[in-house]
Amino acid sequence: MGFSAEWLGLREPADMAARDATLMAQAAVLAGPDPVVLDLGCGTGSTLRTLGPHLPDNARWHLVDNDPALLERAATEAPGRATVHQLDLRDLEGLPLNGVTLVTASALLDLMPANWIAALATRLADAGVPFYAALSYDGIMTWDPALPRDADITRAFNDHQRGDKGLGPALGPDAAVTATQIFRDAGFDVHTGQSPWRIGPDQAPLHRALVQGIAEAASETGLSVATDWGRSRIAMAGDSRCLIGHHDMLALPPGTA
Template sequence: MGFTPEWLALREPADQTARDPGLLARAAQAAGPKPVILDLGCGTGSTLRTLAPHLPEDARWHLVDNDPTLLDRASAEAPGRADLHRIDLRDLDALPLKGVTLVTASALLDLMPADWITRLADRLAAAGLPFYAALSYDGMMWWEPALPRDESIIRAFNDHQRGDKGLGPALGPDAAARATEIFAAAGFDVQDGPSPWRIGPGDVPLHRALIEGIAHAAAETGENMAADWGRHRAAMAGDSRCLIGHYDMLALPPGRS
């Protein structure tokens, strides 16, 4: 699937529908009356588009990504109110935290190792900043109707998600639970809630792209039936339903509950 503009555009409606509405509203409130949002791994600006309607019109943004193509797409989202930062997220000291009132990330924590999330929690605790992380994959998938190979493909995909994405072995499906523990240990008041994708017969393009990505990842782990499973599932996309588990988290520093 990758992080192409095409894939990000395809998944955005599912992301927006899936987000926990209570946590989204509380994140907007945590940003304060004069919000300055730092969005990590901003992509094409999906978090900005989702959160902006809940914020004052003069909210300012710092958009962080390492992909110049995605930053170019995001730059049009808040003309005059968004600063772009091409930053390698390995370097947390490079994050422009001055003046920021809320840090956000979407579909990011499951790509990161535990030590990165720990360093981020420590950095935000020292700065006294709240953190809103949405859409962390939690390892759960269900299809209706089911196929005999579903469980083995899910196991293989989850193993693949724990691979190194460039910063060390990723937490993958364990990220949602571990991030909650890490931020709580750093002194944050952590609230979380499920935000699953619910994909139905009307979502065939997204469903097929998702199946293709899952099958490809499973095949890379050595699952020799992944390609056949993918072809069968894709052919059924117009007549099947799927749930992909995600979790949202809002971590408030001490005194901000």
């Protein structure tokens, strides 16, 4: 499970624009006056760049990823205030939670199986730490103008997203609903919001890369029309729009005032 720095860079502006502003502001408040933020699957540091301006200048970060090249780039975002941890997210017991006031993750939960999310909820409940998870894909894709096979592609892509990403069958488009229930069952007070990507003609490079990835994933499920669909959509990227659904979640641990 991993993503290139190039793809992460392309998607970051759309991610920043999509986040639910109310939940992000609430997460910043929950981090407290002396924030120590643990970011799971940090990539190149997008969450730090997005949430950081809403936090006090003394905020400290623990950045967790399994890709050393991405971690090297992320570490430059907050010199002297960011510690990087090259960790396998299977090892939840190894997370550096001591002193942490907020745990974050972005575009991560849809890659994970339900049992991993349940284990994380238990770990964070025991530690009494709030969790802010943004940009979980929810299975919704709409295109303007539409093409006849759009719905078939969406179904195939969603099936692909439920495949094993290295830790067991992923929740894919079911992640937002399932994670919300898991954290509520663990005693958290959970708040949710929508954070859809809205990609227009001015974001053609992102649009093309997105379509290419969707078409390749759909093709891997055996959908023979996926390649032709991808070619058509890529050719239309400069004159079309799409909406890709995501959800954000903020989970307050038991006992939080």
